[in-house]
Amino acid sequence: MAFRSRSNSSDREAESGYASGSSTASLPDIYFTRPHLKFVNAQLAKLEPVDVLRWCLTSLPQLWQTSAFGLTGLAIMDMISKLDYAIKPNIELIFLDTLYHFPQTLDLVERVKERYPSLKIHTYKPEGCENTADFEQNFGERLWESNEDRYDYVAKVEPAQRAYRELDVKAVLTGRRKSQGGKRGDLDIIEIDDQGLIKVNPLANWSFKQVQAYIKENDVPTNDLLDQGYRSVGDWHSTQPVTDSEDERAGRWKGRNKSECGIHNKKSRYAMFLQEQEEKRQQELSDAIHQGLKIEAAP
Structure with a gap:
């Protein structure tokens, strides 16, 4: 399993037969085999989040944090600020x-x-929009109602992809945890998405109470909405308070068969639609060119 590989046969023909960090040979930016990734996850699962962060600093280039300022992301920010390494x-x-964030956020x-x-902090907004x-x-009013997939794409997925590309x-470090429920129940600490991006979930094995305890002990600033029954806070139009018996993210898209906005899915349905449309357009263009050549070549 290789990611963003830029190597070619000529690069591998270095005089020494090897490539080092100072070599001019082109190598993959980051490389994992599946057995290696499984081994790394098994080892990191035994560590405390701070030790996972230390491993990241040693092992992962171009490491960033993504956050919507939820409790777990805030805990990670605080840990990084205190990291003695x-x-x-x-x-x-x-x-x-x-x-469409709450004013409190x-x-x-x-x-x-x-x-x-x-x-x-690098803030990214939907393309071409300041407010x-x-x-x-x-894109129209209440797009999240008229075309939910498109809303997720233009409001979240595309800005995220643009941020990853431009930066x-x-x-990336994320605030996802197994105890949040939904599709996150089998979360690993290290994941690779279908674009080759490495996602690290340092608090994957922590419970909500553990995160709360850390936040309280370290006096980390939090969203005022937490005092109103919210646990996971997203856009105001798709977030509700939850009861003690519900999953932490039960208030996100309540009543809908949905638990993620698309950023952490393999690929959003709207993104796949766009890709299919582009492939169709390219095929039509190719057919038109081919047909034009046939007409031109006719006697």
Whole structure:
């Protein structure tokens, strides 16, 4: 299993027969075999999250954090800020502003900036949009109701992909955990998505109570909505409070057969639709060119 490989046969013909970090040979940015990935996950599962972060600093280039400022992401931010390690943790953060966040979430972003002044936050919005009015002019009002897949794509998936591309991201830290329920129940600490992006879930094995305890002990700033029965906070139009007996993410897209927005799915249905449309367009173009050549060649 190789990711972003740029090697070719001539590169492998180095005089020594080997390539080192200072070599000019072109190598894959990051490489895992399936058995190696399984071994790494088994080992990391035995470690505390802080030790997982230390491993990441040693092993993964171009490491970033993605967060919507949920409890787990906040705990990871705080851990990074306190990390006592020989390698300085220079991990910057990507925040996807869908333009439909609660005011309390945006207020939290500002409080986080004050609490962690050295943390650099890169905010990405839907393409061509600075505010909600721009979004609704470009894509229509209440798009999450009229075309949910398209909404997920333009508000979250495309901005995330743009961020990874523009920032040359190779690996990201996420706040996903097994105890959040839904499709996250069998989460590994290290995952590889279908684009070759490495996703690290340092708190994958922690419970909600463990995260809460860490947040309280370290006086980490949190979303004011948590005091109103919310546990997992996303867009205001698709987030509700939950009861103590419900999964942590039960308030996200409540009443719908859905638990993820598409960022952590293999590929969103809308993205696949776009790909299919582009492939169809390319095929039609190829057919037209071929037909034109046949007409031109006719006697």
